[in-house]
Amino acid sequence: MRELFDVRLSDSEHPMSRADLADAMAEADILVPTITDVIDAPLLGGAGPRLKLIANYGAGIDHIDVSTARQRGILVSNTPGVLTEDTADMTMALILSTARRMGEGIAQMQSEGWSGWAPEALLGMRLRGKRLGILGMGRIGQALASRARAFGMSVHYHNRRRLHEGLEAPLEATFWDSLDQMLARVDVLSVNAPHTPATFHLLNARRLKLLKRTAIVVNTSRGEVIDENALTRMLRAGDLAGAGLDVYERGRGVNPRLRDLPNVVLLPHMGSATREARLEMGERVLVNMRTFADGHRPPDQVVPSML
Structure with a gap:
């Protein structure tokens, strides 16, 4: 300059x-x-x-x-x-770390709380064969879909408009016109939608309750898309298996109740870093x-x- x-x-x-x-x-x-x-x-x-x-x-x-x-x-x-590949990488990393409970494992090692291998210790979710739901199938959503396919996941997405067949077919992605119907069927939900008046709290309490209790939610897009208080309540109650978050509804003001949850991986907005x-x-x-x-x-x- x-x-x-x-x-x-x-x-x-x-x-x-x-x-x-x-x-x-x-x-x-x-x-x-x-x-x-x-x-x-x-x-x-x-x-x-x-x-x-x-x-x-x-x-x-x-x-x-x-x-x-x-x-x-x-x-x-x-x-x-320019941020597409790096943010997609970080989203996949959050999916892996949340599904496999890496945050809890790291915390055990750092606190010297590990008592050794056990058959049922830190059991997580296998990704192969699971359904990934992508909310917002723009550049980053498509890049994430290609990564998820490499892990053996089936790709489902909700978007304002359906992708052109030439983009959708290589990803073997299934389009859902109804967000509610998609939410009820996925094992992992990734938020890749921008924050606009139309997407503010798009994932409100009612929609979050449509997810399976075994599902995890990952957000590397904009915190305002999720009702963070509703998400926190569900995670605390065991109504969701976990969450991986790189963005927050109030910017740097992270909900302190989220910090205390073992089934949540929190990152400091480093998706494109x-x-x-x-x-x-x-x-x-x-x-x-x-x-x-x-x-x-x-x-x-x-x-x-x-x-």
Whole structure:
């Protein structure tokens, strides 16, 4: 960025304060936020006349009021695609670690609580032959499906639209128009849907109760898609076998009751945390910035149909 533009950088790993964001937006032509920078209507209302592009460093854009930005003539771009493989890897890792109770095993070893091998100790779920339900069959959902097939799982999915046959057939994936019907039949549920008004608490208490008591839930997408309190109650009551979570409904505010549950694997939003992904994200931001500066539409511009 320094080679191409006149840049002011935040060198801290911590989120910018609201005041710092407001100051930056009052002066900049382009703002490059991350997912921890909430760009809402009041902040956009105070943006300077020069601000014409918000080039988000990341794929998710639910922290940006895209509609208000659009009304003010400010374009928004993101970095789609570059996180697909890494997030799918992490999702599969969470499925494995939750199904095989690795979190409990690690805790035993770290606390020196292991008393040795026993026939019924830490019995988990075999993945081969089990049904994986994918909620949201975009790039990451499809990448996860290919991994699950390698583990011998059958793939089922619910999506706003059914995949084209050319994408669906190689995955041997079964489309369910009814989310409720799919939930009742799967052994593992992976949430790979974005957070939108339509997906907020899509997995509410009623829908979570449709899952088998032996099922596990994994979420590497957006925490707001699941009613976290309802999920916690079911896990505590033994109405679900386990959960693997990389995202949370209240961001960093993880439900303390979740932390105490042995059948839950919690990660600190690290689904895309590889060196390769971070570099590719930066490269996509630069492409969007440079294309915009040259007077053209950014290739990764967010349009209303995506929301």
